[in-house]
Amino acid sequence: MTPGGTGVRYVRFLDTTLRDGEQTPGVALKPEEKLLIAMKLEDLGVDSIEAGYPAVSEGEFKAVRMISREVTDSEVIVLSRSVRHDIDRAIDADVKAVHLFIATSDIHMKYKLRMNREQVIESAVSAVEYAKSHGLTVEFSAEDATRSDLEFLVKVFQSVVDAGADRLDIADTVGVMWPSRMAQLIKLIKGRVRGNYLLSVHCHDDFGMAVANSVAAVEAGADQVHGTINGVGERAGNAALEEVASAVRFLLGYRTRIRFERIKDVSEAVSKLFNIPVPPNKAIVGANAFSHESGIHVHGILSNPLTYEPIDPSMVGMNRRIVLGKHSGRHSVEYALKMLGIEPNDEVVSRVLRRIKELGDSGVNITWEDFKRIALTEIKGEVSEDSRN
Incomplete structure (x- = not known):
């Protein structure tokens, strides 16, 4: 059911321009610049603003706290590893929502985490329980979910839902999905993971399909999409929020909170502060789009x-x-x-x-x-x- 009580599906948007977007090589924003973008994102109407990763530096912590105190019409959420230290920093930054993550693919568990499957589940569940005990809304991401063993992914998701997670996120961390496969994965998770949660997708653009994968996910039943303005982000970037939102609204006919007439203004602000020109042939906001x-x-x-x-x-x-x-x-x-x-x-x-x-x-x-x-x-x-x- 959508806000307002209509039967048309409502799709949430979590903007991660200030977190995943700022991880674009060569980009580093001052706290005041992050606040300026956050205010524009609030005006745009995104449901959630991922303000940053407060455990990473003092400047990042300051920026997150500034944003959490100034933004009132969008949820302010921050990234956190599945460890108490990161969650405590989120709490100190005055946020009410936390985006917990831990890798679930065998390659990440072996070479990065150096943890086995049982340890990963234990860490995820412990982190969710700890965050919930402090009154936080919890979104849980399985990093590299799309290269994970599906049975294990289902088990992780079910465990964190049982522990109280409010939202689940399928992270296509290295952009290896394609639309039909993404749709199948969405249906599998929604069909096998029981409980009261929203399902989200976080798509990277390594093969140029982040927007298509996000739209396919929504069509298949995903409740929320992560995106960045202009598609900024690590390597080839993230799903461009303005493109996904436009497709969801004008092609699929679903409802959103996005104030579409504000998109160009936000795009220009991000382009200027990130010092990344918008390609003229960029969909929706490029100079040649119309x-x-x-x-x-x-x-x-x-x-x-x-x-x-x-x-x-x-x-x-x-x-x-x-x-x-x-x-x-x-x-x-x-x-x-x-x-x-x-x-x-x-x-x-x-x-x-x-x-x-x-x-x-x-x-x-x-x-x-x-x-x-x-x-x-x-x-x-x-x-x-x-x-x-």
Whole structure:
């Protein structure tokens, strides 16, 4: 059941830009910068903000505590290993929710944890019980879940649910899933792990499928998705929250708390503070996401935008852009001339279009200022010819 009492499925979003996103190589945010992003995420409407990992440093602890005291409309959650020291730091940072994790794949248990399966379960259960005894909401992640033995994964999840975990998270830590396999895993966990919990996914983009895997998980029954703004994160990054949320809302038709018109503003803030430009062809928030050059496309867009746009760009805080270049047609030029306040006639349109195509064939990227100069030059040329006649 969704907030408001309707029967349409509601999907939660946990944003981890400030934790997993900040683990992007070369990125280090000041506490004040993390707070600024957190406030924008709260305004965006994410359900949970993973503010950081307070046990990692004093600066991180300070940032988490600042965020937990300022953010009131989103849950503030922090990362913690399944050890008491980390949980105590979370408690000291004034948060009400903790994201516990421990690896469950054989390769992680053998080479990283140096623990056997029984020890892993014991640590996970002990951590969950300890966190719950301090009144914390607990989300439990099985790190490298997607490379774990499925029977063991089910056993771990069932054990932590029995210990009181509120949410479970399937972490595709090295991005090895694909959509159909992710859907199967979601159904398996929901079918075999009994209890009152929400099921989440945390997808990495090592094979370029983090968004697709997240959407497939939701369609298969997952209740929550972890994501980062612009898909920032370690290695190839995480699932881009703005892409998953848009797909969940506009394609699957499920409900969320996301205020989609705020997406572009948050994307720009993260890009600036992380010093990572948004690729122009990036879905939803890229400069070219709602840009059109092809003459056939522009003709369609000007007749009905839905011919070549899946949604109105204003729905995600974006603007439609008509680009002029060698692929342009007469409709593009007519539209651009009208934007300049010039009523186009066939001769001027032909002159301007011919010049644009010549420049485009020469490899010139035509800006709006270039177009104005071309248009005025060709109009003057037509006037001069008329005067001679």
